[in-house]
Amino acid sequence: MSEKEQIRQQKMEDRAAAREEKKIVRRANKKRRDAMVFTLLLAPATVAFLVFIVWPVIYNIYLSFLEWNMVSPDKEYVGFSNYTRIFSDAPFLQSMKNTFWYVVILMVTCFVFPYFVSFAMVHLVDRGQQVYRSILFFPSLISLAVCAVVMSFVFNFMTGPVNSLLKMMGIRGPNWLNTKGYVILVMGLVVTWKVFGYNLIVFLAAILEVPAELIEAAKLEKASKHKIFWRIIMPLTSSTAFYVFVVTFAHALSYAFTPISVITGGGPNYQSTNMVFQIYDYAFVNFQSGRAAAAAIFMLILVMMVVVLYQALEKKVHYEV
Amino acid sequence: MAENDIVFEHVYKSYDGKVNVIDDLNLTIPSGQRMILLGPSGCGKSTILRMIAGLESITGGDLYMGGQRMNDVEPGDRNVAMVFQNYALYPHMTVKRNIQFGMEIAKVPKEERDKQTDWALEILNLTDYKDRLPRQLSGGQRQRVALCRALVKKAPYFLLDEPLSNLDAQLRTAARAELVKIHEVYRPTFIYVTHDQIEAMTVGERIVILDKSIIQQLGSPDEIYNRPANVFVAQFIGSPSMNICEATVEDGRLCIGGESTPIPEKWRVLIGDRKKVKFGIRPEHVEFTRGEGDFPIQVTYMENHGNQLVLAFNIEGNPMMGTLDPFYKVEADLYLDIKWDKIHFFDADTDKNVGYPEGVASFTHFDPSSFVTLQK
Amino acid sequence: MKSSRIRKARHSAGQIFWHLVLILVVCIFLYPFIYMLCSSFKKLKDIFTAGIRLLPKEFVTSNYSTVLSRLNVPLLLGNSMFVATLTMLVKMVTSVLAAYALVFVPNRFSGKIFYFFVITMFVPFSVIMLPNYLTLSKLGLLNTLIGVVLPQLADATAIFRIRQAMRGVPKSLIEAARIDKVPHMTCLLKIVMPLTKPSIVSMAIFLFVNSWNEYFWPLLILRSNELQTITLAMKYYTGSEGANGWGNVMALATMSIALPLFLYLIAQRSIISTFMSSGIKE
Numbered sequence: 001m002s003e004k005e006q007i008r009q010q011k012m013e014d015r016a017a018a019r020e021e022k023k024i025v026r027r028a029n030k031k032r033r034d035a036m037v038f039t040l041l042l043a044p045a046t047v048a049f050l051v052f053i054v055w056p057v058i059y060n061i062y063l064s065f066l067e068w069n070m071v072s073p074d075k076e077y078v079g080f081s082n083y084t085r086i087f088s089d090a091p092f093l094q095s096m097k098n099t100f101w102y103v104v105i106l107m108v109t110c111f112v113f114p115y116f117v118s119f120a121m122v123h124l125v126d127r128g129q130q131v132y133r134s135i136l137f138f139p140s141l142i143s144l145a146v147c148a149v150v151m152s153f154v155f156n157f158m159t160g161p162v163n164s165l166l167k168m169m170g171i172r173g174p175n176w177l178n179t180k181g182y183v184i185l186v187m188g189l190v191v192t193w194k195v196f197g198y199n200l201i202v203f204l205a206a207i208l209e210v211p212a213e214l215i216e217a218a219k220l221e222k223a224s225k226h227k228i229f230w231r232i233i234m235p236l237t238s239s240t241a242f243y244v245f246v247v248t249f250a251h252a253l254s255y256a257f258t259p260i261s262v263i264t265g266g267g268p269n270y271q272s273t274n275m276v277f278q279i280y281d282y283a284f285v286n287f288q289s290g291r292a293a294a295a296a297i298f299m300l301i302l303v304m305m306v307v308v309l310y311q312a313l314e315k316k317v318h319y320e321v
Numbered sequence: 322m323a324e325n326d327i328v329f330e331h332v333y334k335s336y337d338g339k340v341n342v343i344d345d346l347n348l349t350i351p352s353g354q355r356m357i358l359l360g361p362s363g364c365g366k367s368t369i370l371r372m373i374a375g376l377e378s379i380t381g382g383d384l385y386m387g388g389q390r391m392n393d394v395e396p397g398d399r400n401v402a403m404v405f406q407n408y409a410l411y412p413h414m415t416v417k418r419n420i421q422f423g424m425e426i427a428k429v430p431k432e433e434r435d436k437q438t439d440w441a442l443e444i445l446n447l448t449d450y451k452d453r454l455p456r457q458l459s460g461g462q463r464q465r466v467a468l469c470r471a472l473v474k475k476a477p478y479f480l481l482d483e484p485l486s487n488l489d490a491q492l493r494t495a496a497r498a499e500l501v502k503i504h505e506v507y508r509p510t511f512i513y514v515t516h517d518q519i520e521a522m523t524v525g526e527r528i529v530i531l532d533k534s535i536i537q538q539l540g541s542p543d544e545i546y547n548r549p550a551n552v553f554v555a556q557f558i559g560s561p562s563m564n565i566c567e568a569t570v571e572d573g574r575l576c577i578g579g580e581s582t583p584i585p586e587k588w589r590v591l592i593g594d595r596k597k598v599k600f601g602i603r604p605e606h607v608e609f610t611r612g613e614g615d616f617p618i619q620v621t622y623m624e625n626h627g628n629q630l631v632l633a634f635n636i637e638g639n640p641m642m643g644t645l646d647p648f649y650k651v652e653a654d655l656y657l658d659i660k661w662d663k664i665h666f667f668d669a670d671t672d673k674n675v676g677y678p679e680g681v682a683s684f685t686h687f688d689p690s691s692f693v694t695l696q697k
Numbered sequence: 698m699k700s701s702r703i704r705k706a707r708h709s710a711g712q713i714f715w716h717l718v719l720i721l722v723v724c725i726f727l728y729p730f731i732y733m734l735c736s737s738f739k740k741l742k743d744i745f746t747a748g749i750r751l752l753p754k755e756f757v758t759s760n761y762s763t764v765l766s767r768l769n770v771p772l773l774l775g776n777s778m779f780v781a782t783l784t785m786l787v788k789m790v791t792s793v794l795a796a797y798a799l800v801f802v803p804n805r806f807s808g809k810i811f812y813f814f815v816i817t818m819f820v821p822f823s824v825i826m827l828p829n830y831l832t833l834s835k836l837g838l839l840n841t842l843i844g845v846v847l848p849q850l851a852d853a854t855a856i857f858r859i860r861q862a863m864r865g866v867p868k869s870l871i872e873a874a875r876i877d878k879v880p881h882m883t884c885l886l887k888i889v890m891p892l893t894k895p896s897i898v899s900m901a902i903f904l905f906v907n908s909w910n911e912y913f914w915p916l917l918i919l920r921s922n923e924l925q926t927i928t929l930a931m932k933y934y935t936g937s938e939g940a941n942g943w944g945n946v947m948a949l950a951t952m953s954i955a956l957p958l959f960l961y962l963i964a965q966r967s968i969i970s971t972f973m974s975s976g977i978k979e
Binding site for chain 1: 711712715716718719722723726727728729730732733736744745746747748749790791792794795797798799802803804806810813814816817819820821822823824825826827828829830831832847848849850851853856881903906909910911912913916917928929931932935943946947950953954957958960961965966968969972973974
């Protein structure tokens with residue numbers, strides 16, 4: 001090759017190499033830009049969560065080891081004594097028992113019941129699903145405080161319609177809001193009114209996803225509705241059911257706070273209080289931040305245990321349709 | 322087993338009270354036969370099948386199965402076995418439990434259940450898959466599980482809703498043979514819905530062709546193929562489909578455009594006074610002559626498929642197709658030679674077949690179902 | 698394979714029975730609401746003696762006039778409106794941005810960050826309430842409406858649902874736009890949001906109503922009368938009225954749920970379907 005051609009060849013190769021490099025740089029720039037955009041877009045939410053959820057958890061753990069009335073500059077380190085104190089504190093122990101019952105009641109009314117009702121709406125009746133679900137979801141958008149007040153009137157010992165109805169049937173209705181046991185039932189019903197609708201539509205969605213052909217095949221085998229529910233619907237909606245169970249459990253631990261705060265204040269004699277209300281009591285009535293924090297951490301542990309259990313078992317229940 | 326006939330008498334069905342999706346259906350499905358409901362999408366064949374199963378309600382008319390009126394009988398009480406298009410296997414149950422599900426409901430004792438299950442698995446070559454879950458199976462295997470499940474019921478009525486449509490083309494051939502084999506096991510009444518004419522022709526003993534919920538023809542595969550009742554049937558069966566061409570009749574001559582050819586006496590009788598007709602020739606019955614013949618043609622397109630030569634041509638502007646020997650030499654100056662015993666005539670207005678003269682379109686000796694039985 | 702509605706022959710007895718059961722359930726759920734509504738129009742004596750009768754013997758509006766004269770209802774509604782609107786807007790902005798990034802901006806941390814967001818949904822309020830209260834106290838935001846909004850700048854449920862809706866948008870649309878050098882913000886505003894409008898609107902309404910109905914946090918933060926939200930007022934007013942104020946309390950209750958009810962009536966289809974879309978868990 002002549003020299004001129006050699007030079008031209010070299011120039012072409014140089015230019016090709018330069019183009020390649022540019023491409024790589026552009027790709028790296030794009031990646032960097034994407035990463036920047038990603039960070040920018042997620043920053044607000046992430047910062048909000050870090051500042052108002054993550055950091056408070058950590059600070060709460062810190063508080064649980066102190067004795068502090070939230071105002072004075074002295075913070076006394078007391079080790080685990082907050083934890084031991086709350087477990088020997090009668091109101092708190094009672095609130096734990098009550099919380100247990102709240103969970104039980106809510107599991108029945110907000111897990112078992114909507115499961116069944118949604119099944120009925122899809123497979124036991126042939127029409128009206130939209131109407132039923134619209135009406136039943138509506139209470140979920142009403143404030144729990146309003147619901148609590150209304151229910152306190154409905155269950156009023158003397159003048160409430162519930163006791164009036166019972167009177168008509170010859171039964172003497174109890175003093176719902178002032179009797180141990182019954183008061184938890186009423187509080188539970190208040191929370192049910194709010195939570196039921198939401199769980200209902202989650203179950204509805206899951207049941208509607210079970211293919212119609214499976215149900216038809218079962219009907220051809222003369223399977224009763226009962227068998228269809230237990231043998232087919234339940235296994236195939238179990239992953240959703242599991243999720244609802246966990247979420248309802250987490251909520252059941254705390255939702256009763258509002259009706260307690262609005263109606264009973266925890267009474268009579270701590271018979272309706274729940275753990276959250278006690279935490280509120282510790283912190284904002286008695287200014288015992290350490291105990292409040294310790295009780296809160298206890299609740300956190302309970303919830304996290306259930307969540308971890310869910311993660312572990314979730315894999316096993318999911319059936320690919 | 323004539324007592325297991327299925328009879329539709331003046332059955333109609335409407336979803337909204339205004340439009341009848343099925344109108345005045347009168348159909349008898351003799352027991353023990355493989356009956357195909359064939360037609361394009363939306364023709365109502367699946368609806369009819371589901372009415373037999375009880376999964377669709379009947380608005381009016383009567384459905385009799387085995388002599389009893391079944392309109393209001395629950396699906397579970399009709400003693401019907403069904404194979405669904407998407408197999409409807411319970412994803413959370415093993416193959417074995419899927420098959421046994423019906424028997425469990427019926428409280429059949431475990432030993433008997435296992436025996437029946439093994440028997441069915443054996444017939445369909447699935448014994449090794451007994452403990453697998455549906456998601457671990459291929460499409461073809463799932464379909465066979467669905468067949469097992471239907472088989473163990475030993476029901477007199479065996480319904481299939483496009484069972485092969487989700488399978489690959491290759492699997493379908495083997496599956497078709499398997500279906501016939503299953504039928505031979507105890508000869509239930511097979512009612513088989515499909516839009517695939519090859520399935521219909523090979524599996525079916527009798528075919529009902531439907532279009533827009535109206536029965537176009539009911540007959541054996543041979544009748545349907547060689548004596549289509551109308552243009553719709555003629556064009557639906559056969560691939561490539563039959564060439565249908567409009568023509569006029571003048572002075573006993575068949576005229577297309579400027580060309581004409583005399584019509585033999587035997588056909589003139591059937592065509593009668595009609596001035597316009599439609600005639601049909603299947604591509605495989607198309608024959609050409611060089612130099613002179615009935616109608617000159619212009620070849621527009623050719624495809625050599627290896628096993629046959631597909632030719633697209635025009636007669637006076639009317640497009641037609643022919644399939645010929647792959648080695649046929651296409652040259653200029655070709656004429657269509659009408660084979661008067663391979664032609665079909667239809668009324669130009671009603672599309673109905675005018676009929677066949679004595680000796681024409683007589684039944685061939687080929688019986689598809691016998692061929693498959695021999696294969697056993 | 699989606700629809701599971703089965704056509705049934707009319708099996709009168711069975712169907713009617715279950716319809717009755719469902720109607721009974723519906724009645725039980727609607728009863729408190731109707732009781733509240735009717736009682737708000739009853740004279741006090743009527744409420745006490747009505748037993749199970751719902752309709753007023755005599756239809757009066759005096760309860761409403763009493764409440765309106767004793768409480769500054771417009772102020773209460775205004776406070777609720779301010780808090781709910783601001784909370785909704787802030788949450789929507791942060792959630793939409795976050796959801797978009799998680800779905801359309803490729804990044805190896807997307808999964809982990811989303812997981813982190815979901816976990817925050819399970820942290821009980823009682824754990825964070827004290828520290829957040831102290832934070833607000835330090836910022837001097839106790840007893841302010843802003844103080845109610847501040848800890849609620851983001852909502853994991855909203856991110857979850859909006860992300861779900863955005864996943865329904867074909868990625869190829871965005872990729873095509875990106876090849877044409879369209880910046881992400883424009884993609885979000887001009888492509889993704891119009892296509893997910895129903896979900897976004899219903900989520901916004903849901904967040905608004907939730908904030909309107911909020912009780913616990915406003916209870917802790919708001920002390921003075923001028924700053925009460927109408928939901929909070931329910932508690933204080935009920936306490937202060939005592940037995941003689943039942944009718945008034947019911948009137949206040951009705952007024953407080955008027956707006957959420959209205960929003961629900963116009964958006965219920967959309968809200969329900971947003972929560973029913975498949976993929977409850979990721």
